[in-house]
Amino acid sequence: MIRLINLTKRYGGFTAVDGIDLDVPRGQLFGFLGPNGAGKTTTLRMIAGILRPSGGTVEIAGDDIQRRPLQAKARLGFIPDRPYVYEKLTGAEFLRFVASLYGHGGDAVERRMDELLELFELTPWKHELVESYSHGMRQKLIISSALLHRPEVIVVDEPMVGLDPKGARFLRDLFRGFVDRGGTVLMSTHTLEIAEAMCDRIAIIHRGRLAAAGTMEEIRRQTASGDASLEAVFLKLTGGAEARELSAILEG
């Protein structure tokens, strides 16, 4: 459903993403992991068409995001890590605006909007300005907006940040349900327990390159990690020396 071919992003002399090849099959929840600064957000933003790759291609259901951006983006719902929305619009006005970006309008949008606001417990806030929303409420509003046009693929960057435990649990169920109905989710996260419990397949990226990809079993085999946990595999692949130095720093 999502195919990355030799995807590269350079910022001047620095290579943030270095020739990644990746296939995300339809109907799967795919975890995209990596330490800070590994290139996860850059990769996801290239998939969403926000950043232009320095090299390589991104295909969404066979459509190249650079060559056929409108067709590719119409299938996609993107949820960024920082929930920036128009502060001076109400929740309903924001959702109506997002629907219009995807060419939707009218009563169907109003009904879909009401469904989603109800689902995310935002109905009482429907006609209030976004500037009065909490971080978690904004996150829920953005997730609603990504689902509004019934996308085939959801690309989501750190979805659990800012959500309360109930919200996080709800989101896990939502993504699972979306995938069970044939949708595809590509999700970056730092919460390894969530990734291990939720994802069908996982890719680990380190310093812009793909360090491992596959099911949990396949990754264990690739890294010769026996029956180690995802956390152990992750630290093995991305270097855990920093953790060992932590106590020395704290003790001054």
Place this chain on the structure above:
Amino acid sequence: MTAPTVRSPGIAILLGPKWRSGLARLRRGGEGRAGRLVLLGLLAAGFWAAIFGISQRVLRHFRGVPDLGDALAAKVLAVTFLAFLSILLLSNLITALSTFFLAKDLDTLVAAPVDWLHFYLAKLTETVAHSSWMVALLAVPIFTAYGIVYDGGPLFPLVSAAAFLPFLVIPAVAGTALTQVLVNVFPARRTRDVLSLVAIAGAGALVLLLRLARPEQLARPEGFRNLLEFLAALRAPTNPFLPSEWAADLVMNWLLRVPDPLPIALLWTTAAAFVVLGAAAHRALYLAGFSKAQEGAERAVRVRGWERVAERLLVGASPARREFILKDLRLFFRDTTQWSQLILLAVLMVVYLFNIQALPLYTGERVPFFLVTMVSFLNQGLTGFVLAAVAARFVFPAVSLEGKQMWLLRSSPLDLRAMLWSKYWVGTAPLLVLGLLMTWTTNWLLQASWFMVGIATLTVALYTAAVAALALALGVLYPRFDTENAAQIPTSFGGLVFMMAAILLLGLLIVIEAGPVADHLRARWAGRGDGLGWRLAGALGLVTVLCALVGVGSFRLAVRRLEAMEF
């Protein structure tokens, strides 16, 4: 546990991130950077040369007038400083709200063990720099002209700096202190709403200062009973208690070799006293105000009548264009920092129309046809200037204001041309209405001929279409996605580039039209009919082509740049 001894960071450290960010912005490379720099250099040089040329010419003319010349030059300088003072006061009020209450670095600075005085002085310096650089740039060619015409000598730049520095500090302290009071006193929890009050107060102050200057009296010496009375009015200070008068006196005394230490003493002691008093006010008011500024936000909104009308008007448009226009209008009217600028615009319009009406053209004698036509023609230039200034305020920031939400626009299948198209029309439609209203009202007040009304209507319509696209394009070329205050975007570097380019285009249009219009005047004067001929048609054709090229070229450039932009 004993508290550790902490040495507060100095002002230079507090300002470090600001000037380092500025340097980084300057060093930032990119495609076509050299070309842009050359273009910018040419525009700036042309702009400076024009101001210098006009100032020098006027001053040389004054110097040639026996008895009156020096007094006239002094009066013009005093009025210039007065205009600067009013601009600075307004600009500082708006800037101080950003630097002291809305800036992103405030949480870090207030939470850190920073001495309150260091904090105040650092933020005051930042306020002075942000609010004054444009006035300072404008002042350089004017001072240079005074220095050259009146043989100021090698020390004149130092004297000018001695007059200008305290002159910049005084309104900055006053604006900052007033902002601190407003944030504390204003009952509304939404800090940004203070800006509407600030804008109204600023506009009132501006009008008041303009009236205090009584410029029309000096333009009409025949209104005085005798020459002595005129001279007395000329030599009387505009207002002896304003720093603008002291700064002008300091400069003129040096140029006319009058030994008088009072102006420099007044300027520097007042500036020092202002800083001390401002620091005391800051100590007493800041923390309470800063805390208040963060409390709560507006929640519910009412659907207003205009929204229903706009929704009905846009019913035939595609959902994306309709919702984009509605969104832009809602954001504009719900953001006090944006709509409050309309108040200023209205005040300036009233002053402008009042001035046109006050022109001594109809004094009971034969109607001076030539004069009326010339004034009506030059009026096009002024209308164009107002349109450029309004476009800088409302169209130029349009793309910058999308900044943080660009992820949404770029990840959706929205055609960026549709977005720019919506922004173009949201800006152009009101601009065109404003331009035409101004043109028709002023021409009606001037009782200009139908010929002039026709020329003015065509020129203003074409110029509006071109200048709105230019504002949009330069707004994309010089975006300010990180700004905390929409009112600051037009005063950025890109805003200045836009103003210069817009004035350059306006100048070109006037130069192209001036010849044929003069022909027309001569023909009319000699009783040879209207003198409408190929030259006039050619000039109007050229104006149309030029505006179309600028409009279409700017729009295409904006689309290309926006598509290449990364977020």
